[in-house]
Amino acid sequence: MPVEHFQEKKFDLADLKNIPEDQIAEHLTLYAGYVKNTNTLRVKIAEMVKSGNAGTPEYSELIRRLGFEYNGMRLHELYFDNLSGEGGNPDAAPNIKKAIENAFDGWDNFQNHFTKTAAMRGVGWTILFQDTVSGNLSVHWINLHEDGNPVGFNPLLVMDVWEHAFTVYLKPTQRAKYIEDFCANIDWEAVQARLK
Numbered sequence: 001m002p003v004e005h006f007q008e009k010k011f012d013l014a015d016l017k018n019i020p021e022d023q024i025a026e027h028l029t030l031y032a033g034y035v036k037n038t039n040t041l042r043v044k045i046a047e048m049v050k051s052g053n054a055g056t057p058e059y060s061e062l063i064r065r066l067g068f069e070y071n072g073m074r075l076h077e078l079y080f081d082n083l084s085g086e087g088g089n090p091d092a093a094p095n096i097k098k099a100i101e102n103a104f105d106g107w108d109n110f111q112n113h114f115t116k117t118a119a120m121r122g123v124g125w126t127i128l129f130q131d132t133v134s135g136n137l138s139v140h141w142i143n144l145h146e147d148g149n150p151v152g153f154n155p156l157l158v159m160d161v162w163e164h165a166f167t168v169y170l171k172p173t174q175r176a177k178y179i180e181d182f183c184a185n186i187d188w189e190a191v192q193a194r195l196k
């Protein structure tokens with residue numbers, strides 16, 4: 001069976017509040033690299049298996065890299081898909097708002113929990129997940145793209161807090177402003193649609 005090639009997804013990111021177009025354009029270029037590298041790795045790994053080269057040191061390094069590139073592609077798709085210039089108002093998505101209020105004992109607690117996680121020192125991702133076994137919602141910090149994603153959990157709200165997500169228009173010390181800008185553009189209806 002031929003290896004499936006992924007295509008870059010298109011996102012509706014016109015008119016985001018405060019996050020300028022050149023910031024998004026730069027970030028989409030980085031995303032395109034993850035799509036390309038995921039495709040390249042999948043082809044190379046399949047070729048190595050077929051040619052009897054699985055188990056070599058080169059093969060091991062490609063396998064180690066696969067989770068980084070694959071998750072880098074998927075996490076960026078979830079991130080861009082949960083942003084919209086029309087976003088920022090959780091009242092537009094009452095089901096997810098209620099689920100969050102129940103899970104975190106009120107909206108303000110969740111807001112504080114999520115944004116303080118996003119403000120942690122270091123670069124990575126802050127993600128609100130749903131545990132598909134128990135239904136619980138929880139906020140997690142992901143270091144590298146492949147490192148720390150809880151098994152089988154469903155990502156509901158995905159925030160990129162690598163510095164490349166904001167340093168086209170802000171300084172590295174201005175992450176708090178980026179967190180504010182991200183929250184002003186969260187497409188809560190898209191987040192709600194992910195709820196199972």
Ligand SMILES: [Fe+2]
Nearest residue numbers: 160162164165
């Ligand atoms: Fe990113």
